[in-house]
Amino acid sequence: MIHIENFSKKFDERTAVDNLSLKIAKGEIFGLLGPNGAGKTTTIRVLTMLTRPTTGKIIIDGCEASHQEQHIKSVIGVVPQHFNLDNDLTPWENLELHGRLHHMMPQLRNQRIEELLKFVELEDRAHEMVQKFSGGMKRRLMIARALLHQPKVLFLDEPTVGLDPQVRRRLWDLIRHLKNEGLTVLLTTHYIEEAENLCQRVAIMEKGKLIALDTPGALCQRLGSYAVEWADEEGTKTKFFADRNEASTFAATLITTTTLRQTNLEDAFVELTGRKVIG
Numbered sequence: 109m110i111h112i113e114n115f116s117k118k119f120d121e122r123t124a125v126d127n128l129s130l131k132i133a134k135g136e137i138f139g140l141l142g143p144n145g146a147g148k149t150t151t152i153r154v155l156t157m158l159t160r161p162t163t164g165k166i167i168i169d170g171c172e173a174s175h176q177e178q179h180i181k182s183v184i185g186v187v188p189q190h191f192n193l194d195n196d197l198t199p200w201e202n203l204e205l206h207g208r209l210h211h212m213m214p215q216l217r218n219q220r221i222e223e224l225l226k227f228v229e230l231e232d233r234a235h236e237m238v239q240k241f242s243g244g245m246k247r248r249l250m251i252a253r254a255l256l257h258q259p260k261v262l263f264l265d266e267p268t269v270g271l272d273p274q275v276r277r278r279l280w281d282l283i284r285h286l287k288n289e290g291l292t293v294l295l296t297t298h299y300i301e302e303a304e305n306l307c308q309r310v311a312i313m314e315k316g317k318l319i320a321l322d323t324p325g326a327l328c329q330r331l332g333s334y335a336v337e338w339a340d341e342e343g344t345k346t347k348f349f350a351d352r353n354e355a356s357t358f359a360a361t362l363i364t365t366t367t368l369r370q371t372n373l374e375d376a377f378v379e380l381t382g383r384k385v386i387g
């Protein structure tokens with residue numbers, strides 16, 4: 109559904125994305141991870157036709173971006189990182205405006221608005237001003253707006269940033285539901301747990317380059333499925349093992365308190381990039 113071939117983006121002398129190639133299948137939830145400045149937002153901006161690549165080819169829904177930008181715009185939905193709803197309008201009016209911009213016929217438009225407000229559980233607030241809404245409600249409304257014109261691909265840039273854990277989980281359920289309906293989802297996130305819970309595959313970027321691409325499980329297995337964690341005077345240390353018995357034997361040799369646990373995607377991220385994600 110999304111095919112990126114040797115894509116680079118330069119801003120003057122700075123290379124924001126360096127020769128990225130990826131294929132994302134229909135119905136996949138795909139995560140882009142990386143520390144600050146890795147090139148995730150630039151990648152989304154190019155894929156959503158907000159800016160052009162310096163070099164390389166982007167194909168979405170079988171259409172090449174350089175020739176069929178309008179078609180691509182009609183089959184994608186975008187939820188940007190920052191709230192960009194019209195605060196002086198109601199949810200219904202925000203959605204209506206979006207539907208008009210996409211030239212939707214009034215009957216279909218009204219039907220979709222009704223369905224989507226129900227889907228994101230905002231039907232009771234349809235005619236209140238958006239400025240009174242919480243962050244979670246605004247994010248849900250932005251998702252409804254991105255889905256109004258029945259896109260095939262949904263781009264979500266940091267969909268749950270700043271939301272409390274309960275709201276975050278509700279949004280995850282919503283995103284899973286969309287995948288089950290056949291939508292392709294590409295998201296960026298700072299929350300490793302989010303990628304681990306939602307994404308079939310993740311790409312880890314650093315300094316514009318793709319440094320790993322796999323399922324969360326396979327990325328963890330590369331390190332070893334078990335982690336022993338302990339603290340010494342230099343700080344927290346972690347060692348990885350393929351075998352649980354080996355891990356437990358090693359843990360028994362340490363004189364400090366140790367934790368034996370399953371390796372997680374955060375371990376893989378830290379090992380690959382040498383740092384934690386900073387929000």
Ligand SMILES: Nc1ncnc2c1ncn2[C@@H]1O[C@H](COP(=O)(O)OP(=O)(O)OP(=O)(O)O)[C@@H](O)[C@H]1O
Nearest residue numbers: 119122123124142143144145146147148149150151
């Ligand atoms: N419009 C621009 N002009 C110049 N440089 C830019 C521009 N947009 C991004 N960059 C640079 O490109 C690099 C990648 O930025 P980008 O915003 O894509 O990273 P990111 O992975 O999304 O980071 P974050 O997690 O902080 O959002 C950074 O070095 C950034 O400073």
